[in-house]
Amino acid sequence: AQKVTQAQTEISVVEKEDVTLDCVYETRDTTYYLFWYKQPPSGELVFLIRRNSFDEQNEISGRYSWNFQKSTSSFNFTITASQVVDSAVYFCALISSGTYKYIFGTGTRLKVLA
Amino acid sequence: GAVVSQHPSWVICKSGTSVKIECRSLDFQATTMFWYRQFPKQSLMLMATSNEGSKATYEQGVEKDKFLINHASLTLSTLTVTSAHPEDSSFYICSALGRTLTEAFFGQGTRLTVV
Numbered sequence: 550a551q552k553v554t555q556a557q558t559e560i561s562v563v564e565k566e567d568v569t570l571d572c573v574y575e576t577r578d579t580t581y582y583l584f585w586y587k588q589p590p591s592g593e594l595v596f597l598i599r600r601n602s603f604d605e606q607n608e609i610s611g612r613y614s615w616n617f618q619k620s621t622s623s624f625n626f627t628i629t630a631s632q633v634v635d636s637a638v639y640f641c642a643l644i645s646s647g648t649y650k651y652i653f654g655t656g657t658r659l660k661v662l663a
Numbered sequence: 664g665a666v667v668s669q670h671p672s673w674v675i676c677k678s679g680t681s682v683k684i685e686c687r688s689l690d691f692q693a694t695t696m697f698w699y700r701q702f703p704k705q706s707l708m709l710m711a712t713s714n715e716g717s718k719a720t721y722e723q724g725v726e727k728d729k730f731l732i733n734h735a736s737l738t739l740s741t742l743t744v745t746s747a748h749p750e751d752s753s754f755y756i757c758s759a760l761g762r763t764l765t766e767a768f769f770g771q772g773t774r775l776t777v778v
Contacts, residue, residue: 582765582766592754592772593756593770593771593772594769594772640707649767650712651758651767653706653707653708654706655705656705658704
């Protein structure tokens with residue numbers, strides 16, 4: 550069975566603090582893709598990153614960085630120097646090659662306080 | 664990236680009526696479309712998968728007679744909520760997958776409120 554676990558339901562930080570959102574996944578497939586999406590109050594999903602199972606390189610994009618570790622089945626997301634505009638719900642998701650059905654985690658609500 | 668347009672963005676309907684939500688792939692042909700439902704403060708749950716020209720495949724627990732899905736063309740899929748009730752109030756979001764795409768792209772979502 551496939552599963553994505555985001556253990557942190559809600560996180561509050563003060564602006565400029567760093568924050569890490571955890572994501573742990575389960576799959577028996579050898580080829581799969583992991584994603585992070587941001588969902589602001591408007592509801593639409595904003596794509597942040599995609600990572601395939603064969604690429605364990607960490608990635609940095611501006612204030613965002615991702616740490617993919619197959620050994621622990623984790624794909625954590627760090628926001629450096631958080632800003633109020635980062636406040637949203639963040640979803641980690643998994644799809645297996647061939648099905649393209651997204652399995653979403655339960656989401657982490659991030660509140661960045663000014 | 665590929666663009667998926669969903670319409671309407673929000674809709675309010677009376678209990679007992681039906682409402683149709685459209686999902687269009689604007690710059691690619693979507694061989695497969697997915698429909699998700701998200702209740703407040705919850706995650707997105709897959710409702711059904713539709714392939715162009717075929718009947719939709721529904722996930723367990725989703726009533727196929729209540730949530731009618733049509734995928735008649737490679738650029739359009741529709742979800743019709745029939746005889747809507749207040750418990751159907753939710754955020755509905757579609758995603759579309761093309762032949763050459765390695766991920767599905769999401770529409771903007773439709774917030775349905777049944778009063």
